[in-house]
Amino acid sequence: xxxLTETAQNVFxxxxxxxxxxxxxxxxxxxxxxxxxxxxxxxxxxxxxLLPTGAGKSLCFMLPAVLLPGLTIVIFPLLGLMAxxxxxxxxxxxxxxxxxxxxxxxxxxxxxxxxQAGEVQMLLTNPEMLTLPEVQEKLKDVKISHLVIxxxxxxxxxxxxxxPACLELGKTFNNLPVEQxxxxxxxxxxxxxxxxxxxxxxxxxxxxxxxxxDRVNIYYEVRPVLSRMKGLENVLLAAERxxxxxxxxxxxCERASLLxxxxxxxxxxxxxxxxHAGLSPELxxxxxxxxxxxxxxxxCATCAYGLGMDKSNxxxxxxxxxxxxxxxxxxxxxxxGRDRQPCxxxxxxxxxxxxxxxxxxxxxxxxxxxxxxxxxxxxxxxRRESLLTILEAEPEDCDSCDVCKNQVLLKDPAEDxxxxxxxxxxxxxxxxMLRDFLLGRHSPEIRQGRYYRSPGFGIFRNWDPDDMKExxxxxxxxxxxxxxxxxxxxxxxx
Numbered sequence: 001x002x003x004l005t006e007t008a009q010n011v012f013x014x015x016x017x018x019x020x021x022x023x024x025x026x027x028x029x030x031x032x033x034x035x036x037x038x039x040x041x042x043x044x045x046x047x048x049x050l051l052p053t054g055a056g057k058s059l060c061f062m063l064p065a066v067l068l069p070g071l072t073i074v075i076f077p078l079l080g081l082m083a084x085x086x087x088x089x090x091x092x093x094x095x096x097x098x099x100x101x102x103x104x105x106x107x108x109x110x111x112x113x114x115x116q117a118g119e120v121q122m123l124l125t126n127p128e129m130l131t132l133p134e135v136q137e138k139l140k141d142v143k144i145s146h147l148v149i150x151x152x153x154x155x156x157x158x159x160x161x162x163x164p165a166c167l168e169l170g171k172t173f174n175n176l177p178v179e180q181x182x183x184x185x186x187x188x189x190x191x192x193x194x195x196x197x198x199x200x201x202x203x204x205x206x207x208x209x210x211x212x213x214d215r216v217n218i219y220y221e222v223r224p225v226l227s228r229m230k231g232l233e234n235v236l237l238a239a240e241r242x243x244x245x246x247x248x249x250x251x252x253c254e255r256a257s258l259l260x261x262x263x264x265x266x267x268x269x270x271x272x273x274x275x276h277a278g279l280s281p282e283l284x285x286x287x288x289x290x291x292x293x294x295x296x297x298x299x300c301a302t303c304a305y306g307l308g309m310d311k312s313n314x315x316x317x318x319x320x321x322x323x324x325x326x327x328x329x330x331x332x333x334x335x336x337g338r339d340r341q342p343c344x345x346x347x348x349x350x351x352x353x354x355x356x357x358x359x360x361x362x363x364x365x366x367x368x369x370x371x372x373x374x375x376x377x378x379x380x381x382x383r384r385e386s387l388l389t390i391l392e393a394e395p396e397d398c399d400s401c402d403v404c405k406n407q408v409l410l411k412d413p414a415e416d417x418x419x420x421x422x423x424x425x426x427x428x429x430x431x432x433m434l435r436d437f438l439l440g441r442h443s444p445e446i447r448q449g450r451y452y453r454s455p456g457f458g459i460f461r462n463w464d465p466d467d468m469k470e471x472x473x474x475x476x477x478x479x480x481x482x483x484x485x486x487x488x489x490x491x492x493x494x
Contacts, residue, residue: 001367002364002367003067003403004017004020004022004025004026004063005017005366007063007066007067008059008063010061011066011092011093011094012092012276013064013065014059015057016397017392017393018055018056019057019214019330019391019392019393020051020055020209020210020211021056021060021167021389022327023209023330023331024047024049024060024182024209025059025063025064025101026059026327026328027043027047027207027209027331028060028068028146028182029049029064029067029068029253030324030328031043031044031045031179031388032064032068032069032145032146032179032180034067034068034277035108035324035365036324036365039324040076040106041277041413042250042276042277042302042304043162043304044205044207044301044303044304044305045179045180045181045202045204045205046180046181046182046183046201046205046206046207047180047181047182047183047206047207047209048152048182048183048185048193048197048201048206048207048208048209049182049183049184049185049209050185050208050209050210050211051184051211055149055211057184058085058088060146060182061074061182061184062089062094062122063090063094063148064146065094065121065122065146065335065419066094066121068145068146068174069143070122070142070143070144070145070146070179071115071118071120071121071122071142071143071144071145071146072121072122072123072144072145072146072147072148073122073123073124073125073130073139073144073146073147073148073178074122074124074125074148074149074150075125075126075127075130075147075148075149075169076122076124076125076126076150076151077126077127077150077151077154077158077163077166077368079100079126080149080176081150081151082100082103082124082125083098085124085150086098086107086124089121089122089124090267091281092120093131094120094121094122095114095120095121096121096122096124097111097114097115097120097122097123097124099111099123099124099125099129099135100125100126100129101128101129105458109113111190112138115138116138116141116142118143121221123233127159127163127166127168127169128163128165129131129236130169130172131165131169131171131172132170133473136175136176139176139177140175140176140177140374141177142177142434143177144176144177144178144179144271145180146178146179146180146181146182146303147173147176147180147181147182148180148181148182148184149169149181149182149183149184149200149388150184151185151342152183152184152185152196152200153185153186153192153233154166155167155169155183155195155196155199155200156192156195156196156199157192157301159199164200165277169197169199169200170199170200170201171203172441173200181200181201181206183196183200183201184430191280192396193208201277203281203285205284205288205304205305207331209331212253214228214384214387214388214393214395214396215334215336215337216396216398217334217337217340217341217343217400217402218334218336218337218343218344218345218400218443219342219343219344219345219400219401219402219405220333220345220347220383220384220387220400220402221295221344221345221346221347221402221403221407222346222347222349222375222376222383222408222409223235223266223346223347223348223349223409224349224350224409224410224411224412225348225350225412225413226350226351226387226412226415226470226474226475227303227414227467227468227470227474228320228348228413229263229348229464229466229470230463230471231259231348231350231412231465232245232256232260232318232320232348233256233263233264235316235318235346235348236260236264236316236318236485237264237342239315239316239318239346240343240344241295241297241298241313241315241316242291242295242296242297242298242311242313242314242315242316243297243298243299243315243316243317243318244298244299244300244301244305244314244316244317244318244332244335244336245260245298245299245301245318245319245320246301246302246303246305246317246318246319246320246323246332246348247300247301247302247321248302248320248321248323249302250276250278250302252275252276253275253276253301253302254274254276254300254301256274256300256320256417257273257274257300260272260298260300263464268432271294271296271297271298272297272298272300273287273290273291273297273298273299273300274299274300274301275288275291275300275301275302275304275305276301276302277298277302277304278305278344284294284305284453287299290303291311292311302440303323303328303332304338305335311335311338311340311354312338312380313338313339313341313349314335314336314337314338314343315337315341315343315344316336316343316344316345316349316439317332317335317336317343317345317346318345318346318347319332319333319334319345319346319347319348320348321348321350321353322347322349322353322356322369322372322373322376323372324365324367324368324369325368325371325372326368326372326375326387326390326391327372327391328373329347329387330387330391331479333345333347342400347376349376349377350474351361351474351475351477351478352474352477353373354361354373354377354383355371355477356369357370364438371390372463374386375387375390379403379408379410381403382395382398382403383389383398383401383402383403383404384396384398384400384401384403385398395428412471414460414471414485415475415480417456417459418434418438418471418480419475419481420474421434421437421438421456421459421479422434422481422493422494423494424455425437425451425454426494427484427489427492427493427494428449428492429492429493430483430491430492430493431469431472431473431476431483431491432492433443433445433446433451433470434472434493435465435469435472437451437454437456437457438458438459438460438463438468439458439460439461439463439465439468440452440458440459440460440461481493482492482494
């Protein structure tokens with residue numbers, strides 16, 4: 001049982017979380033650093049969550065409040081909603097408090113003593129109270145792990161008419177030591193969503209999460225690769241654009257962008273750029289705007305890329321490596337095709353991916369990653385069914401994945417060619433000689449053995465040497481070819 005399910009069961013008596021609840025909760029915990037410092041650094045700090053009424057929204061901020069180290073503040077537009085939420089908090093055995101108008105001095109002093117002593121998990125209030133200078137003064141030294149705004153559509157709808165305090169929440173958010181913000185609403189047209197961003201988030205990045213994690217217009221595909229960059233190059237040569245390439249690290253993100261500019265021979269190399277949290281806010285804004293406006297751009301990004309702009313026409317999402325979890329994969333792949341037109345999500349799966357988390361001492365992180373490995377290696381089960389089953393969701397009929405279309409690629413096409421050559425020249429080549437032979441290089445060893453006259457010499461002469469080195473290493477790692485460990489044939493391949 002994972003951490004989320006265990007907490008839901010022990011604290012709230014629930015045995016099941018809806019997939020979108022998992023997505024929202026996981027995002028909050030990722031940013032809080034409960035999984036790893038790297039994920040916390042790259043994850044966007046804010047979310048706008050669109051859930052229909054009765055969809056279990058409260059759990060999305062109550063469950064994280066149990067696990068987060070600091071205070072969760074929840075802002076409601078109505079006193080009735082605040083009172084109802086306090087009841088739910090107390091029924092779950094959590095420590096909650098209500099900050100509202102009309103409290104006498106003794107009540108306020110008792111409340112602030114509890115908050116500043118860390119005895120309150122959730123503070124429930126309204127826009128008018130939170131925007132008061134004396135309230136902000138009390139909160140300035142409190143660790144605020146999470147600020148939640150319920151019914152966020154009321155910020156522009158009411159704030160522009162009879163509740164101006166709603167429009168001050170963005171300024172208040174910046175004045176307080178808030179680590180992350182989540183805004184919930186059941187109704188948000190593009191106009192209202194834009195106003196929520198303007199009043200609340202300004203230019204800050206945020207994720208947009210919608211109720212159903214399954215997007216029927218996305219074609220899911222897993223491609224086994226022995227060279228990540230060669231696999232990426234091949235996918236993009238035939239891919240519809242705009243496209244996003246998700247990379248696990250900033251360095252890989254920058255490297256992928258640079259190499260794609262060289263290899264794709266773009267007439268305008270400026271159509272390929274990178275994006276991560278290490279860029280200055282000004283440069284991030286520039287690149288967000290460029291990608292939003294670009295009809296054919298390729299953006300190499302870490303998970304720091306937010307969906308505040310909600311770019312609707314992304315046609316292809318490619319993962320250079322496995323992300324940390326199914327939740328992360330569904331959310332990132334779900335950035336394609338928000339215009340509901342056909343789009344593609346391609347996961348590149350390298351032999352190294354299987355072993356990436358095997359030494360992780362945190363069992364929970366290792367297990368959630370292993371579920372995604374199992375998904376990538378399963379060539380017989382519908383991709384949608386696999387993903388939604390992991391999230392304990394009921395899968396719908398699928399006709400848009402490589403399994404259901406009977407188009408599964410079981411191995412990198414280069415694998416059989418190289419295996420055949422290694423068999424034909426058994427125990428003659430070491431890794432360097434094999435690479436030179438495949439690339440058509442006339443190295444001293446190749447010339448001495450006159451292998452340049454042999455069938456297969458130079459069969460991959462158009463490949464990059466680093467890609468071929470990665471291919472051979474991947475085949476050794478997966479056991480497709482082997483190196484002799486000792487004896488007169490030490491280092492030779494067979």
